[in-house]
Amino acid sequence: MNTSHIRDQFPALKTKVYGKPLVYLDNGATAQKPIKVLDVLTEMNRSLNGNVHRAVHYLSIQSTERYHRARESIRNFINASSENEIVFTAGTTGSLNLLAYSFGQTYIKPGDRVVITETEHHSNIVPWQMMCKRTGALLEVWEVDESGALDPKKLEKIFDSSGPVPKLLSLPHISNVLGLINPLEEIITIAHYYGVPVAVDGAQGIVHKKVDVQALDVDFYAFSGHKLYGPTGTGVLYGKEKFLEEMVPWQGGGDMIESVSLKKGTTYAQLPLKFEAGTANYIGVAGLGAAVEFMQELNTEALEAYEAEITKKALQELSTIEGCIVYGQPGTYYGQNYEKTPLFSMAIDGAHPSDIAQLLDRMGIAVRSGMLCAEPLLERYGQTALLRASFALYNTVEELEFFMEALKKALCMLR
Amino acid sequence: MTIKEKQEKVIEEFSFLEDWMDKYEHLIELGKTLQSLPENAKTEDNLIQGCQSRVWLDARLEGGKLIFSADSDALITKGIISLLVYVYSGHTPQEIVEADMTFIEKIGLKEHLSPTRANGLLSMIRQIRMYAVVANTQKA
Numbered sequence: 001m002n003t004s005h006i007r008d009q010f011p012a013l014k015t016k017v018y019g020k021p022l023v024y025l026d027n028g029a030t031a032q033k034p035i036k037v038l039d040v041l042t043e044m045n046r047s048l049n050g051n052v053h054r055a056v057h058y059l060s061i062q063s064t065e066r067y068h069r070a071r072e073s074i075r076n077f078i079n080a081s082s083e084n085e086i087v088f089t090a091g092t093t094g095s096l097n098l099l100a101y102s103f104g105q106t107y108i109k110p111g112d113r114v115v116i117t118e119t120e121h122h123s124n125i126v127p128w129q130m131m132c133k134r135t136g137a138l139l140e141v142w143e144v145d146e147s148g149a150l151d152p153k154k155l156e157k158i159f160d161s162s163g164p165v166p167k168l169l170s171l172p173h174i175s176n177v178l179g180l181i182n183p184l185e186e187i188i189t190i191a192h193y194y195g196v197p198v199a200v201d202g203a204q205g206i207v208h209k210k211v212d213v214q215a216l217d218v219d220f221y222a223f224s225g226h227k228l229y230g231p232t233g234t235g236v237l238y239g240k241e242k243f244l245e246e247m248v249p250w251q252g253g254g255d256m257i258e259s260v261s262l263k264k265g266t267t268y269a270q271l272p273l274k275f276e277a278g279t280a281n282y283i284g285v286a287g288l289g290a291a292v293e294f295m296q297e298l299n300t301e302a303l304e305a306y307e308a309e310i311t312k313k314a315l316q317e318l319s320t321i322e323g324c325i326v327y328g329q330p331g332t333y334y335g336q337n338y339e340k341t342p343l344f345s346m347a348i349d350g351a352h353p354s355d356i357a358q359l360l361d362r363m364g365i366a367v368r369s370g371m372l373c374a375e376p377l378l379e380r381y382g383q384t385a386l387l388r389a390s391f392a393l394y395n396t397v398e399e400l401e402f403f404m405e406a407l408k409k410a411l412c413m414l415r
Numbered sequence: 416m417t418i419k420e421k422q423e424k425v426i427e428e429f430s431f432l433e434d435w436m437d438k439y440e441h442l443i444e445l446g447k448t449l450q451s452l453p454e455n456a457k458t459e460d461n462l463i464q465g466c467q468s469r470v471w472l473d474a475r476l477e478g479g480k481l482i483f484s485a486d487s488d489a490l491i492t493k494g495i496i497s498l499l500v501y502v503y504s505g506h507t508p509q510e511i512v513e514a515d516m517t518f519i520e521k522i523g524l525k526e527h528l529s530p531t532r533a534n535g536l537l538s539m540i541r542q543i544r545m546y547a548v549v550a551n552t553q554k555a
Contacts, residue, residue, distance in 0.1 A: 352490060362439070
């Protein structure tokens, strides 16, 4: 793959940090933006800023049109059957909060059960804990095994155990710690067999894997714009229309109403606006539309092959470092193939992640250290912090090599 | 030595370390030489939880002076801790309350005290001061 052609489209990669070239390996946290996205944001802010759905003037019409076009682009990108199934939010966290609230208020009664996994990002834990507290439901946890794989038998055991069949299963497409692609198709098939709808935290998944919500038959899929080379403060909740239609709105305000009366009460707008209260981040959304178009113009197969090459090489190199454990090794577990994306969370004997990250920072390398917003999973592994290097489509093999050299240098100073 | 004299000594020491590498190497060295807290002093009460690293701070009053001992699981953090312990430990609560708490910034480590670092250091400095304020009030 021609990475230099891709790199040219990301101006942020030319940034110098402490006078050194930036090596950006914190893509799991947020990705840099291509010119195509930046141009849309600039153009709209400079000359096409009018509030959507509000007015008959030129600017409002222009921005409304772009807002709708972005929704169509995203519908097409994940192959949803209708634009009514695409709700814009502030990000994955916003999407999951919306879902937990509205799904909870609509379908959950005291004593009901909802299932999440042990591998969740805090954003797919806390909204459900809050929902359970509100409704009196129970939160069940599908435990992960040492390898990072999910045993379907354990899930069936939860489904089979006494008490009502769970109302929902929510799990990540790719854990932000493990980088393993969960076998969604198999898991969704099992859940649906028991009549349990499935929600997926796709914050990491949508970036590395082509997502077809109809082929997956997934009931909800949440993702962020900013990890997908789009603007911060944008996100999507995909939901099957039959659920969204029944679900009560989350937030109230402008745009989500049909009619407001102080005497007769309020009626809500049709989908998807029912879930989009207040002035939308329409400029961000237009930027997200551009990001999705950028992704669609890429050769997906070449990209996946390139990511696989980086992953293989990185795992190989990291295995030569003494006392280094990389969590989430690819392999076949429970008859399913767990592919790994180029995201490496590691613990290294005798060197604290925060120390390593600070030394790497001074060499121009951006990595993440700490609990990675996944305290329960770290606890499962007996860790209080990990070091994470996460690669994107614009990272090069040379950057990987530089990272390895820098890592060895840092370890030399610390151990 | 007074707190002020100790601070000046540290500031002078660091003024010779221009390169970030030297500075970090020095901190790592300080971190490695600071005596670790015994495991039984690493209690929940003494723990200052940060997302990045964890810090333990133990304080006791001996002959009217506050004695601090501290530890961290991260070396660079531990290096900075060793500076704080060196400067503030062994002084009366009154002296600590009146002391300048910003000398870490003067040796070019300001970013280590940023709340976004979440390494427990900022809380540790506040905690040192808190111990001094409390001990001072109890005395009065």
